Amino acid sequence: MGRHPEAEATLREIFALPTDGYGFAQISSSLYLAETWAARGEFAEARALLWQLHQHYPETVETSGLLERCYPGLSPADRALVIHANSVRPH
Numbered sequence: 001m002g003r004h005p006e007a008e009a010t011l012r013e014i015f016a017l018p019t020d021g022y023g024f025a026q027i028s029s030s031l032y033l034a035e036t037w038a039a040r041g042e043f044a045e046a047r048a049l050l051w052q053l054h055q056h057y058p059e060t061v062e063t064s065g066l067l068e069r070c071y072p073g074l075s076p077a078d079r080a081l082v083i084h085a086n087s088v089r090p091h
Contacts, residue, residue, distance in 0.1 A: 008033060023057050034066055043070045051086060058087075 011029040030053040037046040047070045054063045064083055071079045 008036070027053065027057055027060050031060075031062055031066065034070075038066065038069050043072065046070045054087065 011033045014025050014029040030049055034046040034049045034053070037043070037049070047067065050063050050067050050070065053060060054067075057063075064087075067083050068076075068079050071082060074082065
């Protein structure tokens, strides 16, 4: 309790670990971190991590839903366009 910076550092380390082929630890830790940052209004950090996650694991459907929440100033249609445009371009 109250050890959020320590937990965030650990989750960042997990993302950097070699994958087991499925990336379960990397995916779940990244989604948790991004969700935490989005809830705190740290949208730039959350977006950066989610785009990195999408680059490594494009089949993770939760990424798109969470990305939508990280563009609070845009209309739903504009958010969809931003996410689609970034999803199809090489990173």
